Amino acid sequence: MATVELRDIRKTYSDEEIIKGVSLTIHDREFVVFVGPSGCGKSTLLRMIAGLEEITAGELLIDGVRANEKGPAERGLAMVFQSYALYPHMNVYRNMEFSLRLAGMPEAERRQRIADVARILQLEPYLDHKPGQLSGGQRQRVAIGRAIVRNPKVFLFDEPLSNLDAALRGQMRVELATLHRRLGATTIYVTHDQVEAMTMADRIVVLRRGVVEQIGTPLDLYHRPRNLFVAQFMGSxxxxxxxxxxxxxxxxxxxxxxxxxxxxxxxxxxxxxxxxxxxxxxxxxxxxxxxxxxxxxxxxxxxxxxxxxxxxxxxxxxxxxxxxxxxxxxxxxxxxxxxxxxxxxxxxxxxxxxxxxxxxxxxxxxxx
Amino acid sequence: MTRKRARLRRIAIGGAAWAVALWVFFPILWMVLTGFKTEPDAISTPPHLIFHPTLSSYREVFARETYWHFALNSVAISVLASIAAILLSIPAAYAMAFLPGRRTRGTLLWMLSTRMLPPVGVLVPIYLLARGMGLLDSRTGLVVIYTLTNLPIMVWMLYTFFREVPIPILEAGRMDGATRWQEITQVLLPLALPGIASTGLLSMILCWNEAFWSLNLTSSAAAPLPTFIASFSSPEGLFFAKLSAASTLAVAPILVFGWLSQKQLVRGLTFGAVK
Incomplete structure (x- = not known):
């Protein structure tokens, strides 16, 4: 059970308001996609949920508990970065183990968890490899694996597929959707690609200049855009x-x-x-x-x-x-x-x- | 045609590089050669390019002075001052690289500007401070001075290296539950290790070659190699062959050290961390 609730969330950088009051409830097991053109504030919003950016005003509730002041690790979320952000000096096993080790999990349990995740993501042959020895798709899977091992309440994805070529992107899209069905974890996914948004989301949040333009299911947005911006942004x-x-x-x-x-x-x-x-x-x-x-x-x-x-x-x-x-x-x-x-x-x-x-x-x- | 021109161009650039390298290296070469000459050979004009090499100067240098005492001082002072400066500059550079404030840029420039101050300008106050604290002719005194004088340039270097570490990697550490200390020691430092090594090496070289403070603040007990060299310019006159032999002995360790560590330092910072 994991819900995320945003109540009039705002972000101001040196007098400029980047996020202008976003309110939204993300339900348990829901796959929500934030989509919008670059500079719309979607990544900032995700980083505020993650705890990597301070929330200027408004309230963030995770499972009904105020999380504004909690550090990133205390929020029980895991994030997959656009650049994967793997630890280049650690092999795949160590990359996935890092958070578990910091949390003080016993070694036997750590090994079991990593083995399970490596099997799901087909990473078993690469556990000894350093990130530099892996292909883009494999790195992507390690980044996802590093998020999964922690068994987080909510997954956050920040444009995770934008570094992959078109064919791999299509494949990873299906893999992510399959994974979401299998794990059933609440997911917030940021992308500028409306195809990704349409294909993966339960609900899409369209953002422009820090304002929510429309929230709805993919077909909602496609058939009943609330305004010209959403109408032109969705659909290809x-x-x-x-x-x-x-x-x-x-x-x-x-x-x-x-x-x-x-x-x-x-x-x-x-x-x-x-x-x-x-x-x-x-x-x-x-x-x-x-x-x-x-x-x-x-x-x-x-x-x-x-x-x-x-x-x-x-x-x-x-x-x-x-x-x-x-x-x-x-x-x-x-x-x-x-x-x-x-x-x-x-x-x-x-x-x-x-x-x-x-x-x-x-x-x-x-x-x- | 273009291929031939490209070849000529390569040769010209190569030749120029060699010329500059020789120009820079010539004084050192001349010093080494002079160290193997007799005193009359060393001061003869025009200089003798072909001469009978002799080890007599080296024998006299070892006979007259306790080279190892000075060398040990140099090693101890350089190593300790470099370690101290690294330990102090890591947190400073971390703060400036990852938690910059409105005054960070100004502070960095101000720190660098202190390097432009001629040391002689602060000789009297520092001398008096050292005397007051009983740090004259003490290794501790030189370690403190060297640490502080090298700190600005080391903070700058580490700042530059830290800035090359992709921030998402540190953020991933934070998401994984790393405290600030764990983030620095387990994520940042391993990634910046080549940079830290080259910063440390530079500090070693600067400390090793420093002459002004060592000549002014030490005499015998804590004196490093520059003082050893200086002791060969005596009131009776300059003995160039012996001076050269002593200088060669003084610069040899750091030359070898630099040469050995060179490969280590020319390494990529991050490989495969981020696409």
Whole structure:
């Protein structure tokens, strides 16, 4: 049982507020990912939970007990660093043993624990090796092993995969997810990579400039982004956003036009009146091609990914959008196409970038 | 064409390096050669490049003075002063490297500036202090002086080496439950060992070669090798061959020491710690 609760946590460095009041409860066994662009404060927030950075204001509770004043080791957390931060002068065994030795654990028990962890992580052949003799993936596993042996309440990961190449990153992602299922430990994971966030998280916390933009399950964030920032940050390729204005509203829809496109989106328009400027957001995978009707744009580039094709279409008003179609779509550059956004999957954002309430029920009935 | 030019360039750079090295080494070479000459050979002009080598100067040096007494003083004072300075500079450099405050930079520069002070400027107060504390002609006195004069440069060097240790490794130690003391002794020091060794070596060399304070604060009982050399410039005149033999004997140990430890010092600080 391990919960982490953040109550209006703030961090100030020489008069500049880096973390501007974050409140959040991380439940037992939950895998929570902090994601955001560089400089959003996600690593600082993690380091504050770890005890490596002082908390300027607010309260941190671990298992319901205030931990602000506790040292890193007293908090019962283990951290995996971006750079792995293995002790280069100790072999793999000693690296994993270090914390146990400091805690005064009897040698027989230490040996048993390390043997167990080494087996789980397939590190048995490398126990005598120094970190310098290991590959990136192996070092990563040692770093994880060093965290696991301590049997911590909470695992903290600070961009652990960013030093690995793409193939290894994919593999380690699966390994980490498997490990989390197996150990069932509460995990806080920091990354700037929204794919990692989407694939591993139970819940994602999107941060920007020290402020939580949205908290939710991966599909929550994908289907119901609360604002333009989250909408564009989550999902790959990124959502198309087009400046538009409202043509007409009913109590369950708003009809907008942008360039050659007119879409009736099932949203609650609130106080917005016809003529109001809004932003239309639609993901590349939610735009269809209409080859029968009047063409609305020209294909400029087609990126063939095998499983899908990304068409970069220049609309007749000069704006460019990306349309994701089937892998075998044969539209070549310069072919004229019509595009049809799926209204149920379109998003409207007001002038401040805040999403209008969506009224269409999503197939997964997500919502928070 | 370009290959030939690259070769010429290499030869030119190599030649220049040799020229500089010889230029620097020449006085030492000349000193060693002079030590094997007779006194008339040593002062003849133009100098004799070809001469009959003799050990007579060395025999006289050993006959007249107690070389081993001075050498032992040099070893004891250099080693003790270096150990003391290392022990004092490690915590100072740790604080400056990992817990810097607003004044750390200024303090570092101020410490270095004390090295620029001409020692003779503080000769009288230090002499009086040493006399008052009964530290004249005592090894303890020189150990204290050498420790303090070398401290700034050693703190600087260790500070530089410590700064190369990746901070996440120390933080990992903290997460693993290391106290400050354990963090320093079990994580930082093993990582910075090559740096600490070279800092210690530099301190040894500086202490060994120091002449000003040893000449002014010691006479016989605690006198190290520089005093031994100085004793060969007597009122009766300079005996260059004997002076050279004595100087050669004085610098030989530290030269050999430096040469042996050279390989040890040229080692990477961290290998495979962080990607």
């Amino acid at each position: 390729p990124a959502m198309n956003v087009l400046p538009a204005h409202i043509v007409s509203v009913t109590d369950r829809t708003a009809t907008v036009t942008t360039g050659p496109l007119t879409v009736t989106v099932p949203v609650h328009a609130g106080s917005l009146q016809p003529g109001a400027a809004v932003t239309l957001g639609v993901r590349p995978e939610h735009i269809g091609l209409d080859m029968a009707g009047a063409p609305q744009g020209l294909v400029e580039i087609s990126e063939r990914l095998g499983a899908a094709t990304l068409l970069h279409v220049r609309l007749s008003d000069g704006r460019q959008i990306v349309v994701q179609t089937g892998g075998d779509n044969m539209n070549a550059p310069d072919s004229a196409v019509g595009v049809t956004p799926d209204p149920a999957h379109c998003h409207l954002f007001d002038a401040d970038g805040v999403a209008l309430d969506h009224l269409a029920a999503h197939p997964l009935q997500v919502g928070s």
